[in-house]
Amino acid sequence: MPIPIESLEVAAYTIPTDEPESDGTLKWDSTTLIVVHVQAGGQIGMGFTYCHASAAKVVDDKLRTVTVGSDGLSVERNFQAMWRRVRNMGRPGIASCAISAVDIALWDLKARLLSVSLIDLLGGVRDRVAIYGSGGFTSYDIFKLKQQLCGWQAQGISQFKMKVGRQPDADLQRVGAAREAVGPEARLFVDANGAYDVKQALTLGTRFCDLGVTWYEEPVSSDNLSGLKLLRERSPAPLEIAAGEYGYDVFYFRQMLENEAVDVLQVDMTRCGGVTAFMKANTLCEAFSVPLSAHTAPAIHAHVGCCSPAVRHVEYFHDHVRIEGMLFDGVPELEQGTLAPDRSCNGHGMTLRMKDAERFRISY
Numbered sequence: 001m002p003i004p005i006e007s008l009e010v011a012a013y014t015i016p017t018d019e020p021e022s023d024g025t026l027k028w029d030s031t032t033l034i035v036v037h038v039q040a041g042g043q044i045g046m047g048f049t050y051c052h053a054s055a056a057k058v059v060d061d062k063l064r065t066v067t068v069g070s071d072g073l074s075v076e077r078n079f080q081a082m083w084r085r086v087r088n089m090g091r092p093g094i095a096s097c098a099i100s101a102v103d104i105a106l107w108d109l110k111a112r113l114l115s116v117s118l119i120d121l122l123g124g125v126r127d128r129v130a131i132y133g134s135g136g137f138t139s140y141d142i143f144k145l146k147q148q149l150c151g152w153q154a155q156g157i158s159q160f161k162m163k164v165g166r167q168p169d170a171d172l173q174r175v176g177a178a179r180e181a182v183g184p185e186a187r188l189f190v191d192a193n194g195a196y197d198v199k200q201a202l203t204l205g206t207r208f209c210d211l212g213v214t215w216y217e218e219p220v221s222s223d224n225l226s227g228l229k230l231l232r233e234r235s236p237a238p239l240e241i242a243a244g245e246y247g248y249d250v251f252y253f254r255q256m257l258e259n260e261a262v263d264v265l266q267v268d269m270t271r272c273g274g275v276t277a278f279m280k281a282n283t284l285c286e287a288f289s290v291p292l293s294a295h296t297a298p299a300i301h302a303h304v305g306c307c308s309p310a311v312r313h314v315e316y317f318h319d320h321v322r323i324e325g326m327l328f329d330g331v332p333e334l335e336q337g338t339l340a341p342d343r344s345c346n347g348h349g350m351t352l353r354m355k356d357a358e359r360f361r362i363s364y
Contacts, residue, residue, distance in 0.1 A: 002071035003041040003113060008064050008102070010036050012053040013360040015323050022139040024165020024195030031319050032362075033327070034059070035352055036101040038109050040072035045109025046352060049270040050297065050320065051097035053364040058098035062086055067102060072113060075106045079276045092248035096273055103274025104300060108347040117343040122279065122307040128340035129305035131298060132189065135318035136162025136178065145174065146181040148318070156336040159187040159313065161215070164204075165195025172207055179211050189215035189242075196220055198227045202234055209236040215264070217242040228261040240264050245295040247272050250280045257288040264312065268295035269304060278304050285310035299324040299331045302339035303348050314339060327357045 013033045020029045034055045035048045049055060066081040082102060086095040111121045133152035136145050149160050162178050164171040171190075179188055190213050196204065201219035208216065216235065220227040222243040232241045244266035247253050250273070256262055265285055269278035278294075282304075285292040292310040294301035296317040305311045316334070324331050330350040332339040342349050 003073055005038055005040045005068050005070055005072045005109075007039045008036065008059070008067050010034065010056045010059040010101075011357075012056040012362050012364045013327070013357050014053070014362050015326070015360050017319060018322065020139055021137040021319070022166060023137060023163040023191065024193040026193065027139070031323060033323060033360075034097070034101050035357075036105045038067065038072070038102070038105045040109060041113050043109055043112040045105040045107070045112060045347060046350060047101045047104025047106070047108060047274065048297075048300070049097045049101040049104075051270070052094060053362055055094050055098040055101070056364040058086070058089075058095055059102060062089070062095075063098060063102050067106075072106070072109050075103070075110055076276060078106055079103055079273065083273075092252075096248040097271050100270050100272065100274040100277075103276050104269065104348075107275040111347040115346055117341070117345060118275075118303045118348045119306050119341060119343055122275070122304065124306050124343075125309050126306050127343075128335070128338040129302055129311060130159070130313040130338050131157065131316040131334070132159035132161055132187070132313055133157045133318075134161040134191075134296070134315045136160070138163045138166035142174065142177045145178060149178055149181045152316075153182055153186070155334060157316070157334075158185075158337050159189070161189035161191055161217070161315070163193065164190045165192035168196065168200060168204065171204060172211070175208060175211050175213065184212065187215070188213050189217065191217035192219050194218045194221035198224075198230060201227075201231055205231065205235045205239055209239045214238050215240050215242055217266070218245075222246050225256065225259040225261040228256075229259060232260065232263060242266055242293065245271070247281075249273060250277055250284065253281050253284055257284060257290055262290065264291050264293050266293050266295045268297065269301065270297045271295075275304055279308065282308035282310045296320050297324075298339060299328060299350060300348060302332045302341050305339075306341060327353055327360075329353060
């Protein structure tokens, strides 16, 4: 029997970083969080995305009208209705992030209405999911870089990612320092955020491999599928090419896989369409025999990571780990390099601490 959605609320929050940060192509000093709550049948579902505040306006102006009054149990139907609603405003980008936040809230709501955990609703394939520590910003000096990596290692993390690309001439020195910090056995990843051209990326990739790097993320722009494929084919065997974080729908992921552009596909459900789209991306990865890595937002990705056979690991991204710990209750706890969501809780089990978040609230 349908359970109509009674209300939808959205809010935007901008949280300063703990210090200015940069990667190979961008600098930032804050992160904006969009949080959506939907209510039906005496239960409230919560979802969120990390995006520009204008995504909140899309939720208000476009998605509310097709969500409120619809069946809280019919998530796929609601997903399709939201997809159609933004057709003429430009679906990739801001609109798909807005849809993602609502879709996550709808899945949380459905699980709560059925009194099951989100993992049990989707069908778990594992109890915990591996993570890798992610940060190592190009704004960090060598001391700060080593300090962060060693701090993660002390928490039981054995896989680490750092940023490269802002000063290519210094990248080998920084990666060498990182390897020295974590030791020879740890897995070390680098992320250029599309900063290199193809020839630069190929030359540096070989040198990174000599330092034991096994993951080479966005060595060139993720829009350059032929460049990514060339790097896949010519890089030393241990070095995997990863990209996909800017995929805003499953069609983008299909193109990456059909073009054989990546060894590992990155998917971000706070951008690509929420739980609904993430699970479809997992099916694509299974069909193409390509592993999937969940991009950032670890507290929420831990849940789908436990339900998706193709998932290798979840990115334990410094900024989002900090925000999720500051503002949410029910965040999965880190244990020896893994996250294990609490399946005794209905839904994803997370709630926003409204009072703590209020000081960061912004208008949109």
